[in-house]
Amino acid sequence: MGEFDLIARYFTRPVRHAALGVGDxxxxxxxxxxxxxxxxxxxxxxxRHFFADVEPEALGHKALAVNLSDLAACGARPLAxxxxxxxxxxDEAWLAxxxxxxxxxxxxxxxxxxxxxxxxxxxxICITVFGEVPAGQxxxxxxxRAGDDxxxxxTVGDARLALxxxxxxxxxxxxxxxxxxxxxxxxxxxxxLGLALRGIASSAMDVSDGLLGDFGHIxxxxxxxxxxxxxxxxxxxxxxxxxxxxxxxFDQKLLQQCTLAGGDDYELLFTAPPQHRAAVAEAAAQSQxxxxxxxxxxxxxxxxxxxxxxxxxxxxxxxxxHFA
Numbered sequence: 001m002g003e004f005d006l007i008a009r010y011f012t013r014p015v016r017h018a019a020l021g022v023g024d025x026x027x028x029x030x031x032x033x034x035x036x037x038x039x040x041x042x043x044x045x046x047x048r049h050f051f052a053d054v055e056p057e058a059l060g061h062k063a064l065a066v067n068l069s070d071l072a073a074c075g076a077r078p079l080a081x082x083x084x085x086x087x088x089x090x091d092e093a094w095l096a097x098x099x100x101x102x103x104x105x106x107x108x109x110x111x112x113x114x115x116x117x118x119x120x121x122x123x124x125i126c127i128t129v130f131g132e133v134p135a136g137q138x139x140x141x142x143x144x145r146a147g148d149d150x151x152x153x154x155t156v157g158d159a160r161l162a163l164x165x166x167x168x169x170x171x172x173x174x175x176x177x178x179x180x181x182x183x184x185x186x187x188x189x190x191x192x193l194g195l196a197l198r199g200i201a202s203s204a205m206d207v208s209d210g211l212l213g214d215f216g217h218i219x220x221x222x223x224x225x226x227x228x229x230x231x232x233x234x235x236x237x238x239x240x241x242x243x244x245x246x247x248x249x250f251d252q253k254l255l256q257q258c259t260l261a262g263g264d265d266y267e268l269l270f271t272a273p274p275q276h277r278a279a280v281a282e283a284a285a286q287s288q289x290x291x292x293x294x295x296x297x298x299x300x301x302x303x304x305x306x307x308x309x310x311x312x313x314x315x316x317x318x319x320x321x322h323f324a
Contacts, residue, residue, distance in 0.1 A: 058185040067128075078109045083115075158180040187266035231307055260305075
């Protein structure tokens with residue numbers, strides 16, 4: 001099967017939102033008047049971002065999900081995406097599964113595939129996603145102000161727990177591993193929450209490399225500091241609610257590492273003024289996404305951690321570094 005046959009069979013679909021989609025040298029997008037395009041790219045490399053034996057359908061889902069998560073963090077509505085795919089060989093069963101997972105998530109968010117590229121090489125997936133947001137309403141990293149509350153959506157830490165088990169560093173019971181691996185391989189992009197937070201959140205980003213490391217980008221862009229409650233964050237590992245509870249198996253240090261610096265969570269981390277607490281709760285309910293308040297932005301630079309008694313906790317948690 002040649003390159004163009006591969007594209008036609010697995011990735012070409014009728015145009016829905018784009019002015020021109022797959023088939024020409026360029027796709028054409030026409031954002032509505034008063035809207036800005038939000039654009040983001042993410043690359044997944046075998047052996048660095050995913051295991052070689054991951055199910056292709058799950059990989060297709062995750063490849064797009066991590067990009068949609070960036071749009072969510074910006075408060076942008078998905079429009080379209082391009083796919084650049086390097087394949088060691090043409091494997092039709094793999095392509096069928098991969099495209100199924102990819103396009104199912106695309107359909108769920110009204111985001112159409114409008115172009116890209118394929119070539120032979122080590123398995124590598126690069127997606128560029130396009131969204132739209134009303135001019136001046138994008139959620140940015142630079143808006144946090146002293147006194148703002150700090151929130152995170154959903155649960156964090158389970159993806160890292162699964163990774164530790166898959167690497168053989170810890171043992172997880174089968175039920176717990178299955179649930180944690182689902183969070184690692186099929187993250188949920190919080191697009192609906194991102195849209196609902198426009199005009200409410202003062203800053204936002206998604207948690208991809210670890211909660212503390214990622215929040216450091218907000219602090220730097222906003223020129224502020226923060227205090228985070230570790231007793232609140234450790235409750236956010238969903239594994240604690242499973243029958244084979246992780247909280248009863250592992251020490252606090254591992255669970256704190258997973259929740260504070262684990263990465264691959266793709267939840268939204270955002271700030272909002274205290275007077276917007278009711279609005280945040282309404283946005284969470286509207287989007288059917290739980291959110292938890294975990295700390296407060298402060299004027300003094302730096303990131304401080306406190307335990308349940310308000311005592312300082314040493315920040316020894318290293319988030320993911322792509323070049324470490």
